[in-house]
Amino acid sequence: MSQKILHQQPPSLLAFAALLAGNIAIAFGPLLVRFADSGPIATGFWRLALATPFLFFVGYRFGFRFSALGKSTIWLATIAGLFFGVDIILWHIGIFQTKMANATLFANCASLILVVYGIFVARKMPSKWESAAVLFAFVGAALLMGQSLDLSPRHFQGDILSLAAGLTYTVYLVLMMRVRQNTESWGALGMASAVAAVILLTGSIVAGEQVIPTVWWPVVLLAFSSQFFGQGCLTYALPHFSPLVIGLALLFQPALSAAAGWLAFGETLTAMDFTGSALVMIALVLVRKQ
Structure with missing residues (x-):
């Protein structure tokens, strides 16, 4: 299989399903x-360390060859891995210092930045369906954020850490978009994950x-749901x-994480939470229509 991936290939139903499935799997990571x-x-280190060998194995099966890559x-993959490692450090600490919905929402500020970045890169205004999707998504995000903006000190530090995680995640995604133009998804994610794992292990020891762990099932499930399947689908x-x-698709994660926080930890969901989540889902439907 050729290492060169065409950048302008038309989106398929499979690709859209992978985009949504990846976001769903990643959304339950904080839990x-x-x-x-x-x-x-x-x-975070175990999430990456356990998944990385399998990412390289699948990548090899699909034609990934490290020796065939350009410098x-x-x-780019190395730098992406550095940002990914910092992102996970900030996000995983933030998860314990704020609500799950907060952590996922602020960490996914990358979604709003990417929307603006996408318009800038395209150098043209969005179509009517894209404009409607952006409007619904931004209003939905505002409703979700309005509910999560608890200015009490107990949430503030976690929100700031999650917001910083979102900024580093944005850089990671932009870099991985460029990496994916030149190689297949699983090997690309494997390279970034290997670099990030080193960052996380170092950070954990220093901290x-x-x-x-004494209980392995959470980290094993995290590795194969959020990293192998979730990030694998997203990278594809x-x-x-x-x-x-x-x-826009990344905004699907806060809605799901809010539901997970409600089911597992009894975190409160209000009518505005449900409305914001519904608007985000409508935005995804409009994007698929486009």
Whole structure:
């Protein structure tokens, strides 16, 4: 299989399904992070360390060859991995210092930034369906954010950490879009994950965390749901869609995380939460129509 991936291939139903499925799997990650008894940074390390060998194995089966990559692609994947590692450190710490919906929403500020970035890169105004989707998504995000903006000190630090995670995640996604133009998805994600795992292990040791978990099922499930399947599907979908569409799809995660927080930890959901989630889902329907 050729290492060169066409960037302008038309989006398929499979690619759109992968985009949504990946976001669904990633959205339940905070739930598993809370269940893990290792430190939050160490949990992120196991998420990557357990998944990375399988990512490379699947990538090899689909034609990934490290020796065939150009230096620029390797450097881009390395830098992407650095940002991904910092993103997970910030997000996993933030998950314990705010509500699950808050952590996911602020971490996915990347979605709003990518929407603006997508319009800038395209150098043209969105179509009527894209404009409607952007409007619904922004209003939905505003409603969700309005509910999560609890200015009490107990949530403030976690919200700031999650927001910083969102900014680093934006850089990671933009870099991975470029990496995916030159290689297949699983190997690309494997390279970034390997670099990020080193960052996380170092951070966990420096922070003095418990690195080895006593209960393994949360980190194993996190590795294969959020990282292998979730990020794998998302990375596969990257070259099939514009940054605008990727950004809108990321807004699906806060709605699902809010539901997970309600089911697992009794976190309150209001009518505005439901309305905001519904508007985000309508935006996704409009994007698919386009």
